[in-house]
Amino acid sequence: MMKTMTSTALASLVALGALSGAAQAEIRLGASVSASGPAAFLGDPEAKTIEMMIEEINAAGGVNGEEIALTLYDDGGDPNKARTFATRLVEDDEVVAIIGGSTTGTTMSILDVAEDEGIPFISLAGAISIVDPVREYVFKTPHTDRMACQKIFTDMQAQGIASIGMISGTDGFGASMQAQCKEVAGEFGIEILADETYGPQDADMTPQLTRIRDTDGVQAVLNPGFGQGPAIVTRNVAQLGFEIPLYQSHGVASNAFVELAGLDAAEGVRLPGTALLIGDLLAEDDPQYKVVNDYIAAYQAKYDQEPSTFAGYAHDAVALMVDAITRAGSTDPAAIRDAIEATSGLVGTTGIYTFSPEDHLGLDLSAFRMLEITGEGWKQLD
Amino acid sequence: MEARRKWIQLAVLAALIAVLPFFFPSGYYYRVGALIFVNGLSVIGLVILIGYAGQISLGHAGFAGIGAYACALGPQHLGLHPGLALILGAVISGLLALLIGRPILRLKGYYLAVATLGFGILVSMLLTNERALTGGPDGISVEDLGLRALLRDLGWRISGGEFWYGASGIALLVGAWLALNLFDSPTGRAMRSLHGSEVAASTVGIDVARQKLRAFVISAVYASVAGSLLALQNGFITPDVAGFMHSIEMVTMAVLGGVGSVLGATLGAAILTLLPQVLTVFAEYEQLVLGAVMILVMIFLPQGLLPSIARRLRGRGE
Numbered sequence: 001m002m003k004t005m006t007s008t009a010l011a012s013l014v015a016l017g018a019l020s021g022a023a024q025a026e027i028r029l030g031a032s033v034s035a036s037g038p039a040a041f042l043g044d045p046e047a048k049t050i051e052m053m054i055e056e057i058n059a060a061g062g063v064n065g066e067e068i069a070l071t072l073y074d075d076g077g078d079p080n081k082a083r084t085f086a087t088r089l090v091e092d093d094e095v096v097a098i099i100g101g102s103t104t105g106t107t108m109s110i111l112d113v114a115e116d117e118g119i120p121f122i123s124l125a126g127a128i129s130i131v132d133p134v135r136e137y138v139f140k141t142p143h144t145d146r147m148a149c150q151k152i153f154t155d156m157q158a159q160g161i162a163s164i165g166m167i168s169g170t171d172g173f174g175a176s177m178q179a180q181c182k183e184v185a186g187e188f189g190i191e192i193l194a195d196e197t198y199g200p201q202d203a204d205m206t207p208q209l210t211r212i213r214d215t216d217g218v219q220a221v222l223n224p225g226f227g228q229g230p231a232i233v234t235r236n237v238a239q240l241g242f243e244i245p246l247y248q249s250h251g252v253a254s255n256a257f258v259e260l261a262g263l264d265a266a267e268g269v270r271l272p273g274t275a276l277l278i279g280d281l282l283a284e285d286d287p288q289y290k291v292v293n294d295y296i297a298a299y300q301a302k303y304d305q306e307p308s309t310f311a312g313y314a315h316d317a318v319a320l321m322v323d324a325i326t327r328a329g330s331t332d333p334a335a336i337r338d339a340i341e342a343t344s345g346l347v348g349t350t351g352i353y354t355f356s357p358e359d360h361l362g363l364d365l366s367a368f369r370m371l372e373i374t375g376e377g378w379k380q381l382d
Numbered sequence: 383m384e385a386r387r388k389w390i391q392l393a394v395l396a397a398l399i400a401v402l403p404f405f406f407p408s409g410y411y412y413r414v415g416a417l418i419f420v421n422g423l424s425v426i427g428l429v430i431l432i433g434y435a436g437q438i439s440l441g442h443a444g445f446a447g448i449g450a451y452a453c454a455l456g457p458q459h460l461g462l463h464p465g466l467a468l469i470l471g472a473v474i475s476g477l478l479a480l481l482i483g484r485p486i487l488r489l490k491g492y493y494l495a496v497a498t499l500g501f502g503i504l505v506s507m508l509l510t511n512e513r514a515l516t517g518g519p520d521g522i523s524v525e526d527l528g529l530r531a532l533l534r535d536l537g538w539r540i541s542g543g544e545f546w547y548g549a550s551g552i553a554l555l556v557g558a559w560l561a562l563n564l565f566d567s568p569t570g571r572a573m574r575s576l577h578g579s580e581v582a583a584s585t586v587g588i589d590v591a592r593q594k595l596r597a598f599v600i601s602a603v604y605a606s607v608a609g610s611l612l613a614l615q616n617g618f619i620t621p622d623v624a625g626f627m628h629s630i631e632m633v634t635m636a637v638l639g640g641v642g643s644v645l646g647a648t649l650g651a652a653i654l655t656l657l658p659q660v661l662t663v664f665a666e667y668e669q670l671v672l673g674a675v676m677i678l679v680m681i682f683l684p685q686g687l688l689p690s691i692a693r694r695l696r697g698r699g700e
Contacts, residue, residue, distance in 0.1 A: 073662055080616060084410075084413055084417060088410045091408040091543075092407070092408045105521045105618075112617050172519035175518045175519055176518070176520055179513065
């Protein structure tokens with residue numbers, strides 16, 4: 001009995017070896033994003049971007065002469081499913097690298113598998129805890145919430161604002177950014193006098209905003225959050241006749257937000273955004289001009305809609321991965337990991353990436369651009 | 383006769399768990415297997431509540447959440463071993479079920495469903511909003527159980543997937559054994575009599591409220607232990623585990639497989655855990671297929687897959 005089992009195992013091992021030998025002509029890339037479910041607004045454009053870019057790359061002859069075989073799963077925003085798909089990508093699909101993790105929760109589930117199995121993983125989620133402390137095989141493309149706070153506070157400082165009121169969503173994005181902003185506010189000499197929250201499904205934030213208005217000394221309002229919440233806050237702020245500036249986060253840096261809030265209410269709102277949002281405003285000698293506008297054009301041609309900031313995170317992840325595989329000249333996961341870490345000056349839509357063994361995010365504050373919504377559209381402030 | 387049936391069911395389950403790995407082409411299947419066992423365990427708890435006692439709960443994910451977060455928070459804040467945290471979670475879940483079940487279970491009909499629904503949502507909100515304690519919607523890491531390292535020191539090297547396949551398989555077997563024992567015990571018979579007719583049960587001297595409460599507490603402990611095992615296995619947990627959809631998923635698994643049957647419920651858990659994995663190619667139609675399967679089962683096999691099929695086969699044999 002035992003003997004037959006061993007020989008069956010041996011036979012299947014041999015068969016497996018033959019299989020992986022035959023598969024040498026392609027590079028297996030895995031992805032798990034939240035294309036459906038509550039985080040679909042993140043994952044859907046990400047999935048579209050990844051599929052589009054891999055198609056483009058293969059049409060142009062692949063990487064190092066080999067085609068990329070993409071396996072993309074939809075984890076529906078469920079961390080438990082994300083972990084299962086990550087295991088499946090590594091164990092069953094035998095991918096050499098993984099892109100994905102639209103939310104912090106799904107990313108944290110995938111990164112465990114990637115670290116255990118030694119597979120490079122580029123995450124599309126925001127939290128600083130993904131790359132701090134640095135994990136050997138884990139990288140990420142979006143800025144952290146902390147950087148968004150720093151960018152906003154830098155602008156406030158320049159405006160002479162020293163005390164603010166915050167109103168944050170209790171969803172993952174809002175709650176994480178709220179905590180980060182409170183941590184770094186002191187470094188910019190900014191005092192948070194009011195700290196209100198609202199649920200992601202709430203339809204009216206007037207009571208919280210009234211409390212902020214009635215707090216003495218508040219010079220500006222900051223609203224970390226995404227989805228419909230910030231649009232309602234923006235409208236409520238206009239209805240209540242606030243005379244102090246309203247700052248929104250990068251979570252709503254999109255034209256859809258302006259439409260949802262209404263231009264009348266949204267005019268004058270300031271927020272940090274990426275170059276992707278203002279492709280047509282970029283100077284032609286801007287280093288990101290070509291990358292951003294090529295990507296917008298390709299995405300619009302294929303899907304007949306504008307790519308969101310989140311789609312840009314996926315774009316940069318694919319670009320980083322392909323660049324690393326090209327330089328590594330092999331499909332060995334460890335070699336790809338080393339190549340990603342050695343990335344220097346790669347221009348993406350979100351910013352310009354330079355990784356190091358101590359920094360697996362690779363962006364600095366310059367990647368963010370402070371924007372203001374005006375009657376004529378977006379205006380870059382710095 | 384009854385006892386023999388119990389051992390046959392357990393033997394079938396044990397044989398399946400032991401033999402299946404020989405057909406696994408890769409380590410990924412251990413992960414899916416472990417998920418099926420964990421889901422199966424919580425669904426067996428629902429078999430006791432829904433199938434035996436005829437009560438419905440739409441908030442059982444709340445207990446799974448308590449079990450999961452006990453394993454995350456116990457070691458972090460109280461310095462407990464994760465294994466002890468699992469037991470602590472089960473005790474808390476049981477006590478909570480006792481506390482809220484006492485008043486609720488005196489009510490009939492939809493009140494229990496609505497009240498448990500509220501309970502589940504409360505737990506989920508608590509886990510989401512108490513960021514300082516629970517890590518909020520982004521989730522929290524769970525310490526390793528340490529058993530695998532212990533096995534390695536004893537010279538038995540197995541992968542994480544294999545370990546959790548074995549551990550949750552054993553947990554499922556123990557859970558099934560206890561549930562099957564209960565089925566034929568006086569308590570189990572009393573519970574099952576409620577399902578038939580509460581009035582009839584009380585006329586023969588059965589304390590209706592007490593038996594309902596027992597079933598509720600037992601099923602809460604099952605869900606809690608399953609939640610703990612999931613947390614320990616994943617090493618990371620988010621409030622999704624306590625979410626409303628997870629509660630619905632658990633009830634669906636039980637109803638699909640056969641809510642009166644331990645093996646059937648396990649089959650339901652297996653099908654609903656496997657389906658999203660099989661349907662990845664049609665990810666967009668996953669919900670559609672799921673809904674269609676449910677409707678068809680409800681119309682043609684109202685007692686669930688396994689009991690209906692078993693009856694049909696037996697009918698042919700006679």
